[in-house]
Amino acid sequence: MIALAVVVAGVGGLYWAFPTLFFVIYYNTIYTTEFRVEDNKLHMSGMINAYTPEQLKDIFGEHPEIDTIVLGQMPGSIDDGANLEGAAWVADRGG
Known part of the structure; x- marks a missing residue:
């Protein structure tokens, strides 16, 4: 159960970090x-x-x-x- 919570928390963190990561990558190429x-x-x-x-x-x-x-x-x-x-x-x- 703890392992599942860690995986869910990690995926949730990536979900919220993705827009920021996309922003940084995109604006560093123009x-x-x-x-x-x-x-x-x-x-x-x-x-x-x-x-x-x-x-x-x-x-x-x-x-x-x-x-x-x-x-x-x-x-x-x-x-x-x-x-x-x-x-x-x-x-x-x-x-």
């Missing part, structure tokens, strides 16, 4: 961060995900005059590793 360059400013909005660090590097490569990042509506990060990678890359540039 571009969710938006960028706009205006003079020397990079305006950034959207959710940070696995693509964000590479996007940052590309934009800074195309616009070396950027010296300021302006954060707009940023609901958070779907990929904390990418968030830290992007932040460390900007910090290493002296930003």
